[in-house]
Amino acid sequence: MQVTIMKARNIFKLYQQALARRPYLVQAIQTGTLMATGDIISQTFIERKSFKDVDLKRTVGFSSIGFFVGGPALRVWYGLLNNHIGSDGKAVALKKVFVDQVVFAPAFLLLILTAVGTLQGKNWENIEKDVEANYLDVLKTNYYVWPWVQLVNFYYIPLQYQVLVVQSVALFWNTYLSWKTNRKRLIE
Template identity: 50%
Template sequence: MTTILKFYRNALKKYPLITSSIQTSSLMVAGDIIAQTAIEANSLKNINLLRTSQFGVVGLFLVGPTLTTWYKVLDKYLGNKGTSAVLKKVAFDQGLFAPTFIVVFLTSLAIVQQKNVESSINELKTNYKDILIANYKLWPLVQVCNFYVVPVQYQILVVQFVALTWNTYLSWKTQGSNLKEISN
């Protein structure tokens, strides 16, 4: 186990963007698989691998790099010590980043899934408010703890482990209309 942690720390130090992106993608894939098996009651052999890979691609090329950059920006401009810095980070993260990034995420997922513009806009209108409300129920407290206790290089890892549950929810929520279309 120590060897794995050492390898991870070295990879994170040498290649922070790639390491964070791969870890984010992996946990988004896991979240989608959990959504398909635990919530949607599919067996492992009936998992929609295209959907899982699309979720993973968004994690690899959008979510991972964006979060890595975002946490570095927060740390650089708002600091990393003290209650004031933590509260500022949470305020910017939840007041500015989260509402904007949810739109970017949903739009990117629709693009990867090759949905037309009308369908993408309808899904955004249908899902945005619910996802934003769910975000505010989970992430502010997580981020207070994360920004206050965790060194910046490990903040994405902490967020992504909590996000395993979040990714499961996002996968289920964003696939709801697809599931309805399939069953009709």
């Protein structure tokens, strides 16, 4: 048991060192990895595909959204919130949650839905139809989950770990998004 704890501490220490040296890269990799994992969970557990039937192109596409967009965007966003609203206190955490959910969440979800449609090879007209069909439902579901997560995140978690905390919870969120954005394709 002690050996396992020591190994976990060493891994976390390596993570901290990498995060300090290359915060954008580390957070891009972790976000991309967790989005890929969410897609695989969606395909295998929700859509009931066997591992050999997993659509790897879809997984790589979903992961690339996390790597190139999600991780870097979240890192920049949390830095902006920290610089312009503050870094600690209950009132600061509440302000951050409010701004995050009113400004960032709606725009980011629109970007994600558009990116997924683009990676699925859809034309602009079909992307617009998908966004119209899914956006409000995804945004509403977002409001059930994320304000509470962000309140804890902004109040208790240091800035350098906020993306990790969000992406850990987002593993389940990414599974939902993957299922939601591919549901129509599964029916066709």
